[in-house]
Amino acid sequence: MAYRTLDITIISAEGLDDVNLVTKMDVYVVASISGVRKLTRADKHGGTKPKWNHHMNYFVAESALQKPDLCLTFTLRSDRVLGDKDIGYVYVPLPDLLAGNTTSERVVEYPVQKPPEEPKGTLKFSYKYDGKFTPPHTAAPAKAHEPVTAYPASVDSSKAGAAAQAKVQEPVTVHPPNISVSTTVAQPARVAMAYPRPPYTYPPQQAAGGFGYPPLPQEYPVPAMAVYGYPQPQVQKPKKKKG
Structure with a gap:
């Protein structure tokens, strides 16, 4: 499909409707x-007479330039703090821009409309079309995981039997390996827990009657405990009376 480049330079506007009540308008243009x-x-600083001299371009299909409804x-909008507000619109059918010599730049003016009111103000811009061009076609990407047919090298028939020759002549279909990623999470190694060794015990000794353990050591003598108490009262003998 052939395309053409439409170069546009939005120059200025005059006599626009002032949509701001107090401050001066900051006007900008949206082209589409x-x-x-x-x-x-x-x-x-322009107010109702803004100036831009802003350059832009579009790539338009050659078939779309023949459509009368393509515009x-x-x-035109006013940049405001509390919300932008529309000032007016300009509609230009693209087939109208093809009339005459389009390879050189042309300057035109169109009225600024704001239905249902009457048009107020004009917009000045220049345009030109460049030559036709066709965008390069990109090659289709190669398909992945396609089987590849490969043929092995030839083998001397004098050294191979009939069965070997039959296998050599057959094409071999090679499929790419399927690489699978394991999602198993490695478990931590288990640590062997050891219990403490039991206390050392004497080995059993052979007694007269069999096997047994040695006798326990002799206990220490328990000292006699002192007895505490009050002394017994002494009984006094009655005195003998004289004569």
Whole structure:
């Protein structure tokens, strides 16, 4: 499909409707063809007579230029803090821009409309078409995981039997290996837990009657415990009376 480049330079506007009540308008333009939008900068000092001299281009199909309903649309807006507001619109059918010599730049003016009101103000812009061109076609990507047919090298028939020759002449279909990624999570190695060794015991000794353990050591003598108490009262003998 052939395409053409449409070069546009949005120059200026005059006599626009002032949509701001207090401050001066900061006007910018939004250009669009088939939903493709491009914006200019906002003129901070122009007010109702903004100037831009902003250049942009579009790539338009040659077949689309013959459609009468295809338009180049300009939307003039005021940049405001509390929300932008539309000032007006300009509709330009693309077949109208093809009339006459389109290889050289042409300057045109169109009225700025704002239904249902009467048109107020004009928009000035220039345009030109460049030559036709065809975008290069990109090669289709190679299909992955396709089987490949390979033939082995020839073998001397004098050294191979009939069965070997039959296998050599058969084509071999080679499939790419399927690489599978294991999702199993490695478990941590188990640590062997050892219990403490039991305390050392004397080995059994052979006694007269069999096997047994040695006698326990002799216990220490228990010292006699002192007895604490009050002394017994002494009984006094009665005194003998004289004579």
